[in-house]
Every structure is written in structure tokens, then in C-alpha cells.
Amino acid sequence: MSATRVLVLNSGSSSVKYQLLDMRDSSRLAAGLVERIGEETSRIRHTPLASGGETRESVGPVADHEAALKAVAEELSRDGLGLDSPELAAIGHRVVHGGRTFTEPTVIDDTVLAEIERLIPLAPLHNPANLTGIRTARALRPDLPQVAVFDTAFHTTMPEPAARYALDVATADEHRIRRYGFHGTSHAYVSRATARLLGKAPEDVNVIVLHLGNGASASAVRGGRCVDTSMGLTPLEGLVMGTRSGDVDPAVIFHLARVGGMSIDEIDTLLNKKSGLIGLCGDNDMREIRRRIDAADEEAKLAFDIYIHRLKKYIGAYCAVLGRVDAIAFTAGVGENASEVREAAVAGLETLGLAVDGALNAVRGDEPRLVSPADARVKVAVVPTDEELEIAAQAYALVKK
Template sequence: MNDATRVLVLNSGSSSVKYQLIDMAGGDRLATGLVERIGEPAGALVHRAGDARRTVEERYPDHTAALKAVAEELRRDGLGLDSPELAAIGHRVVHGGTRFTQPTRIDDAVLEALRGLVPLAPLHNPANITGIEVARALRPDLPQIAVFDTAFHATMPEHAWRYAIDKETADANSVRRYGFHGTSHEYVSRRTAELLGRAPESVNVIVLHLGNGASASAVRGGVCVDTSMGLTPLEGLVMGTRSGDLDPAVIFHLHREAGLGVDEIDALLNRRSGLIGLCGANDMREIARRMGEGDADAQLAFDIYVHRLKKYVGSYFAVLGRVDAVAFTAGVGENSIAVREAVAGRLSVLGIELDSVRNGVRGDSPRLVSAPTSRVAVAVVPTDEEYEIARQAFALLRQD
């Protein structure tokens, strides 16, 4: 490995590309940006580097055009893809299946294997692969490293990841619990341990990643032993537009009694359920506003959301045996005082005591919001998935 310390992190979606350029020597973000509406008549690129902020509005017909535009904006700031200080490009890949459980240097064989995993993540992996292909074409000489959302959860024991269905059928079709948001859960569990002044290996943490997508994990000594999402990101907590846990027979009932087809039920459960299905809004700020006005649907949606969270927190106490901290992260977890109060404030029987003053303080740094007398720490830890991807990619380079 040379002395280059910069990692460009790419998160390629079906119609967008998010990126960050991070210098791992000090963890500084040299540039961040987003290209939106790729393939549509009118696109936009928002780029930030230092104090500079630029918006470019034009059509980006495909990911090649979008990434070339990103490269040009980086070049304008002296941070181009041809810089000798650029060590690697790290790619977020949603699904690694059972094969990819560690950061992986991408070559033709790896790329072909990723294409084989598309059926497990048909909405996400194709876009991730496109971003990889374009980046490799732009810098074929540069290490390209895939970091997988599912990887952190690969340590779950079989009794946690296996569904109780016929084993041969499950194995033949790769049906098992994989879990997602892994880079966030890994980052937050580690940062929580640091916040407590302890080594990750000595700390048991329940991580609650609460954004529009939401998931929980039980982390014992830095190792995931259970998580709420399953074969897909649909299982688990109530989310912005996803139902979370559901009796599977609901699907058969809707097909037989309502005449809904498979695709219609898929759309219902993934896009028109959760908070938006319960009250017509999936933004917790809007729900809180409506609750304040006495809106019964908003209140019910909030109560169902919190009830599911409490069930998972309680079950993960049982799984872990000892819990040192509960960590809230992502958009809702970091910013909703009411959600944290409703969840943690009702779990005093488990040794959780929230400090209302601390909980009411907003900030961008990891912080404790539990009372000094609380047996279990309650933390708010802003997630940083891009940094975690860069960290893992850079660590892999240093091993070579």
C-alpha cells in the first residue's frame, strides 16, 4: 500500500448517487454530494467541498454521466479521481448473501457473483452494481472495495437467522434472515462503547436505527447476535412505509379475499404500510405536529410504532442477558425527543432511567441521555455509514 489516505465512498441508487470523499488520515470530509433524478428529463447535482457549495442542474441520462459529473466537480476542487492521494473507492452494496461477509476487493469474479445475488435485493443491488461498473471504467487501476449492509449480521448464530420452515426448501432458495443497515449498527455499537469509555469487546448494546427504514440489533461484545430485519428489509419494526412484522397469512388472506396479486401485496406492504399506511404521513415531525392537534390516527400510529420498539428492546434484553446501553440513531432516533422518551421512559423495570433535560438537548455529537442513576446507559449516537464504509475499505487496503 502507498501513502494515499483518501477514500471516495459511493452509494449508487436506482436514480441517484450519493458520495463522500474522506481522508482517513484524520477522518476529514473533503467533499460530499448527491446526484438526483438520473435518467429523468431534469437532474441535479449538489456538491460541497469546504465552504463551497455548488448546484448543477442538467440532465444525467445514466450513471456514467452522473459519475463523470461527480468526477468533474471533485477535479474543480483539486480532489479529482486522478489524484495520487486517492487510495480506493468504497461502494455500498446492500446484499452480500452468505458469500460476502467482509469488505471485499472487487474483480470480475466478485462482480459476477454480485449479479447472482440480484434476486435477493432486486431493488438495490442492480444500482449498486451499475455504480461499481462505472467507477471501474473511470479508474480501472484503482482498488474498488464493496462493503455490504448485510455483513455485520453474518455473525448471528443459526438459531437466530434460520426460519422455522422446511430446511431443504429454505436452503435451496437462500431463504434466511440476513439483516440490513449493518454498517450503521457496527458504527453505532462501536461508538457507544467509546462513549462509555470501554472497549467494544466488553460492551453489550441494543442499537435502534430509526429512519424511514428502521431496524434493531443485539450486539454482544461488538458482535451481532440478532437483528430485526430478515430476508428483506420488510421484517421487524414499524417503518415509514413498511409494515414490519406481520402474520404471513395476511398475504394469503389479501390474495383470496381481496383479490390482490403478489405485486400488489408487495407494494402494499413496502410502500403503503407502516406510518404512512396508518395515518398518511411517514415524517415523525409531521406526526408529532398532528398529535399535538389531537389527531387520533397520528396518535395511534405513534403508539403502534413505540409498542413494536419496546417489544424488540425487551426481547433483546432477554437475548443478551446483560445490556450496558441502548443506542438511538438515524433520523428519528437522533432527533425525536418524544420517541426516545416514549420507548426508554417506559422501561424502568429493565433498569433504564431517562434524564428529561439531557434527552431534550439536541446536538451532532454522541451523548448520553440517561440519568446518572440508570443501570443501563441510553445514548444518542449520530450514525455515519459513509465513514464506516471508508474505514472498512481503508482497513482492507492496509491488510494487503
């Protein structure tokens, strides 16, 4: 039997998420998480999906990422799915930032590793952790293809007018300042899944994808290619998020430094961790915000209204960018589950062909579905994202060429 399995690794600064998939039918064989790496209270959670077994959990010190991946290998081995299996075709790694260098999935070698390291200043919180996971996995299986799939890659098709900031060109080029975009694997997956839902090929469909989770981003996808996206040099730009501000006047930073006496690090923390919904009302969970609104909490209502106002602005802008819009797709935790957000986001946009059917929008489900009226000019869809499957599919397609 030829090798058809792909292990997907998402290495964070103190965690490793993983899934093992069989690409013959895209089925999941196992999934799990190692969190609080480096602490005495590290936790390992493993679910053997292929056998339908119960989730196993253990708590105890996991010293570093090498120990974490060895623990993952042991858990998989207990289910007969070990890293030494000849059925394992590749390990796919999520890498947050690929800059302008990496526009597609890439087999990792020393040169690729060096370039990912060179890009650390553009993603100082993420690329180092991604690198640690890659190096550890290569040490465990040096004979196995390791594939990097980059969050930024899908957005590298943006034309220069969308990707460039109106900064001095020499300064921008020297410091690699441009709009890169993120959540690319999600936007790629959802835009194609939306085309399938409409019964069309991706190249025949224009889609606005709204990835709404704790982090949130929008993209304009024309014929399967991203032509604009809301996140920029970093994931801070764009929509109102759980803890990130999204768009602000850049002079706010100068004002906080000069008048507020705040340091650059303090402002960074404010905009990334203490703003967005949590800064507006003290909660970043949309379910809790909606509960508070139902209880007549004005602070929560204002936070929700600000969130929706920004979302509408991007929907309108991307309708203008695309010219013709066939569908708007909501995805990720909020997009898939918060019917109130979907309803509010398109309310008043009937002249753009947008509306939701109240009954359809209220239905919850795990499958892609339309929530717009049957005669709607622009379809409104709910499309569950699957970034792990997207990474596995890209990695497998590359190594099987």
C-alpha cells in the same frame, strides 16, 4: 505522500450519493448527490467541504450512471480533488446484499462482481444499482482498488437459531431463505461508538442499537458481534417504518390474495410502500406526526403508539437475548432527533434498568451523548450514525494491509 483518500459511492437506481474522505483524520473533503438520473431534470448538488465553499447545484439531463460519475469527477476536479489524484487510495461502494458469501469488506474483481449479480434475487431493487455504480467506477479508474462494503456483513455473526426461519430446511436452503439483516454499516459504527462513549472496548459491551429512520431496524450486539437483528430476508421484517409494515402474520398475504383479489405485486407495494406510518395515518415524517398529536389528532396518536409498541417489544426481546445490557443507542434521523420517541420507547421499562433524564433527552446535538440519569443501570445514548465514514474506514483498512 501516501494515498489516504477514499471516495465513498452509494449508487441507487436513479441516484448517486458520494463523499470524499481523508483517512488521516477522517475529515470530509467533499460530498454530493446526483439524483433523477435518466431524466431531463437531473440535479447535481456538490459541497466542497475542505475549502468551506458554498454548495453548487445544477439541473439538466444526466443520461445514466456513467454520466453521473463523470459529473462527480468533474465537480471534484474543480476543487483539486479529481479521481486521477495520486492521493486517492480506493473507492468504497455500498452494496446492500452480500448473502452468506460476503462477511467482510471485499476488493472487487470479476468473480466478486459475478457473485453480487447472483445475489440480485435477494435484493432486486438495490444490488443492480450497486453493480452499475461499481462497473462505472471501475471503467473510470481501472487501476484503483474498488472495495465493496455490504449492508448484511455485520449481521453474518448471528447464530443459526437467530438466522434461521422455522421453514422446511431443504426449501429454505434451496432458495437461500434466512435472516440476513440490513443497515449493517450503521449498526457496526454505532455499537463501537457507544462503547467508546462508555469508555470501554467493544468486546466488553452489550448494546441494543435502534436505527430509526424512514427505514428502521434494531440489533442486539454482544461484545462487538451481532447476535440478532430485526430485519430478515428483506428490509420488510421487524419494526414499524415510514412506509413498511414490519412484522405481520404471513397469512395476511394469503388473505389479501384470496379474499382481496390482490396480485403479488400489489401486496408487495402495499407492505413496502403504503404501510407503516404512512399507511396508519398518511404521514411518514415523525415531525409532522408529532405536530398532529400536539393538535389532538387521534389518528396520528394511534400511529405513534403502534410504532412505540413494536419498538418496546424489540427492546424487551433483545434484553432477553443479551442477558446483560450495558446501553441502548438511538441513531438515524428519528432516533437522533425525536426526543419523544426515545422517552416513549423506554417509558415503563424501569424494571429493565431503563430511563431517560428529561433535561438531557431534550438537548439536541451532533455528538454522541448519554440521555439517561447518571445512576441508570442501563445507559441510554444518542449516537449519530456515520455510514460513509464506516465504509471509508473499512475500505481503507483493507487496501492498506
